[in-house]
Amino acid sequence: MAEAGEFLVARDLTLSFGGVQAVNSVSFSIAKGELRGLIGPNGAGKSTLFHLISGHFYPDRGSLVFEGNRIENKSPAARAKMGISITFQAVHLFSGMTVLENVMVGGHSWTKHEWLEASFRLRRCRNEERSIREKAMWALTMVGLERYANQLAESLPLGRQRALQIARALCSMPKLLLLDEPASGLRGDERRELLSLLEKLHENALTMILIEHDVDFVTKVAPRISVLDQGQVIADGTPDEIREHPAVISAYLGTAISHEVN
């Protein structure tokens, strides 16, 4: 198991909505190349924590350091450009655009050409467009959607829409990929495909954090798991350690995991 490195370090992250402490003094660190599972009961603050990392929320307190840079107050776009990519729990598709175009939006973060160059299709525009298209096709192939490239994104069934989100994230060539419940609503075969995709990405040393409701799914793919409950990290360890952790058992008591633990 990888020891905590300097890749992503959160210290004392805190965010409250009204009187509710959604994320309460959370500290953790993620090593480069790690695939970390993040589990917890409903409302534990998992998605909120992701939004703090992606920049869609800003913390009341605490710091977030990504590759040695403080990022907790940077915009989502700025963090995307630094290599942080997120797939949302609720699928955020760009409707009206084809599958390929959706994925190509992911290329926004590592390309530069702007309005003037695009207006007259100047050389940098043409070159970058070509490499975005190539990267997007590669990403579509990774998730097995290449044959749907020219179909409208919203015409895909839910499982493929989730895969499309991952392809879009991959096209942004992320250094850190945040996956918020990518398996929810997927059928059995789609789950297996997702699992093998995550394994493949993990082998390629992509750093990932995976939120998943289905504990079974996480334990199959993540060597190390953090458990969040009521906005706090209550446990952290290998899947086996997590299963036996008393705080985890009590947090999940009455839900699926207690079943498994027993």
Next chain:
Amino acid sequence: MSMRASRKIPLYAVVAAGVITLVLPLMLSSTNTEIYVTIGLYTIVVAGLSLLMGFAGQVSLGQAAYYGVGSYTAAILALHGWSPLVALIAAPIATAFLAFLVGVPLLRLKGHALAFGTLAFQLIFLAVVPETASLTGGSIGLSAIPSLRIGPLAISSGRDYAYLVWIVVVATLIIARNITRSRPGRGLRAMAASVSGASATGVEVERYKLKDFTLSAAFAGIAGGIYVFFIGYVSPDAFPVVLSIEFVIMVVVGGIGTVSGAFVGAALITVVSQVLTSLGTSPSLPPQLPTVLSLGVYAVLLIVILRLLPSGLVGAFSRLWKKAQSASPISHVEGDGTEGAISATGSEEPDELTLADEV
């Protein structure tokens, strides 16, 4: 055909459109040439406004003011001894710059508030022009504007302007299409569909809205510049609020966020407005009738289009076209249950960005 689908426009259609555009000015009477030029000018303005409404999801009720700013910029510079061509080129630049300055605070507003903000800009424009008579000629306006020359070519007759304006139409439509098909355009379209999704992929949402706003003003500015050389005279009366509303109607009628919709909307509404004016100006009728009549017709048109054809005429036609094509056997390639999904999208037409509830 939308900006995405327009790559499927068959070559013969492009050639036919080109031939008609070139031949038409030779055959038109001078009144009709004026309408022809006007349609071209409005197509340019509407293409810009359509980019703004379709992609940044913002309605501008002050686009006629930018058209006016372009006109005055060209007129004032040409009257102060600048070469008319340079004055014409300066028109979109100055208009864009002003829109940028106005846009920084204005775009902090959202939805209806922003629409009213843009309307306020037009009202301020209409109030300021008569008060700055030394520069703008006040409410009387500026006349004796030198005629346009491009190198050795004097642009003087209506026919010359007809060609000039359609060259600029083609150029602006190509620019609009180039933008929508590359990185910035994808960013805009992504933003129109999901702001958080777009920002998570690195699109700087606020900056993009401002650029879109500025670009749409630049389009209005170049059209205004051509207009002033064509007419040879400019006064604030040429930029009433109702013209801004007409521009919005043209966008909606043609199809929000489509390149070809800009032309369809501009042509249709310009012709309708001409017909209504001639209907309403019979000697026995009250003088305010044309305005009342056209506002009434626009209102009905807007409601009908938004209720029945939310993707505009171009969207409705491209849907029919797709249906006709999918009836042919070649397009059934997909297996595993995706046909159902395809036909579902065909009937709901989500491939046009409809921001009807923003209007």
